[in-house]
Amino acid sequence: MSRYPGRALRAGAVAAALVCAYGAGLATAGDGDRAAGQAASRSPLDEAAASIAERSADRVTRAELTDAAVAAMLRTLDDRWARHYTARQFDDVTGRLDGRYSGVGVWLGAAGGARVRIASVQPGSAAARAGVRAGDVVVAAGGAPAGDLAAVAAALRGTPGGAVALTVEREGRRLDFRLVRTALRDGDVTVTDLPDHVRMIRVGAFTRGVGRDVRAAVTGDPAAVRGGIVLDLRGDPGGLLAEAVATASAFLPGGLVVTFEQRDRPPRPLTVTEPGDARTPLVVLVDSGTASAAEIVAGALRDRDRAVIVGSRTYGKGSVQEAYRLSDSSAIELTVGRYRTPSGRNLDGTGIEPDVTVSADRPPTEAEQRARTVLRGLLVTLPKKDRG
Numbered sequence: 001m002s003r004y005p006g007r008a009l010r011a012g013a014v015a016a017a018l019v020c021a022y023g024a025g026l027a028t029a030g031d032g033d034r035a036a037g038q039a040a041s042r043s044p045l046d047e048a049a050a051s052i053a054e055r056s057a058d059r060v061t062r063a064e065l066t067d068a069a070v071a072a073m074l075r076t077l078d079d080r081w082a083r084h085y086t087a088r089q090f091d092d093v094t095g096r097l098d099g100r101y102s103g104v105g106v107w108l109g110a111a112g113g114a115r116v117r118i119a120s121v122q123p124g125s126a127a128a129r130a131g132v133r134a135g136d137v138v139v140a141a142g143g144a145p146a147g148d149l150a151a152v153a154a155a156l157r158g159t160p161g162g163a164v165a166l167t168v169e170r171e172g173r174r175l176d177f178r179l180v181r182t183a184l185r186d187g188d189v190t191v192t193d194l195p196d197h198v199r200m201i202r203v204g205a206f207t208r209g210v211g212r213d214v215r216a217a218v219t220g221d222p223a224a225v226r227g228g229i230v231l232d233l234r235g236d237p238g239g240l241l242a243e244a245v246a247t248a249s250a251f252l253p254g255g256l257v258v259t260f261e262q263r264d265r266p267p268r269p270l271t272v273t274e275p276g277d278a279r280t281p282l283v284v285l286v287d288s289g290t291a292s293a294a295e296i297v298a299g300a301l302r303d304r305d306r307a308v309i310v311g312s313r314t315y316g317k318g319s320v321q322e323a324y325r326l327s328d329s330s331a332i333e334l335t336v337g338r339y340r341t342p343s344g345r346n347l348d349g350t351g352i353e354p355d356v357t358v359s360a361d362r363p364p365t366e367a368e369q370r371a372r373t374v375l376r377g378l379l380v381t382l383p384k385k386d387r388g
Helices: 011-022 029-041 044-055 062-075 087-097 126-130 149-156 210-219 241-249 293-303 364-381
Strands: 083-085 100-103 106-110 116-121 137-141 163-170 173-180 182-185 189-194 198-203 228-232 256-261 268-271 282-286 308-311 319-325 331-340
Touching: 044 062, 062 083, 062 331, 083 087, 087 100, 087 319, 087 331, 106 149, 116 126, 116 364, 126 173, 137 149, 149 163, 189 210, 198 210, 198 364, 210 241, 228 364, 241 256, 241 293, 256 293, 282 293, 282 364, 293 308, 308 364
Parallel strands: 198 228, 228 282, 282 308
Antiparallel strands: 083 331, 100 182, 106 116, 116 137, 137 163, 163 173, 189 198, 256 268, 256 331, 319 331
16 A cells, blocks of 8 residues: 555545535425425435435434445445545544554564464563563454454554453463553664674554665664665555655665556656665565555565565555545545556565565564575675675
């Protein structure tokens, strides 16, 4: 998802349609000629709304009619990513993209099949304090059995101060946690320095400022990356397209990152924003939770022969969404285009097959160990003058 992940309706047209349908006063049957004159100027949508509001045996509010009308419009698109957000929901979405959200401090990843695994735990978070560990498999979240990765993530987010139940499986045992959500900021890039001058950079989501933070982690301390870099995109659901381009740019000397295609417009190539470190050996970790903007980064680095991809096949989301505010402060989100990697591939439904496969059923540490082995091999191939 590049704003987040068909035909696209223009937001202004949708908003205008809603105002037309529900913004005018609804005439009653006793209004005579005035009602008839108004009816003549109405669209069928106006007339249907008036009839439902006035005559239905079951009362319905205009807000409910608006929601139903928008939902019906979106269903005509056959767009699996189309959404209608309430004002509060959309504020939460934009807050998350700005790096401001409330949660328990875990990053999620795939664990094989439909299972969801705790990929990592943010230090100092509610989850860390309670004893949740990387590698735990989610059994239930928010009182409901674990669904897909997106459903578990949604259950764990919410209002600061609110509690959420989490059940995990660890080494054959089930453990129950009651976690209190807190406001989380600036936690989407985590840097860990490993032995042998290897630096692991984990990106939890492509929120605002992530590209800048990744570049700082790559270029800030040359000695820390002498043994190579592991870019961990496991469980990363995507985020902002601009941040994906900026992140890939931190590892490329220039050239194409991704091509953005929209209806009735020529393809738009998005290129490196600023030359980055094109020399340090690089491995990218992925899994089936690596999606959208995260796949843009992995796909660009793979197609440009800049990185070796390690892990399991990625999610396969090759579309781009944008959100538009409506007059009542709610919002609709639509697929507005699709992207192609530098080699011209559309990843929708196929994803990225790693260069080095590590089964999703294996512990997360196994993929990390494999990544370090690959880095050692890459270092051997460097000219002596380029080795640390």
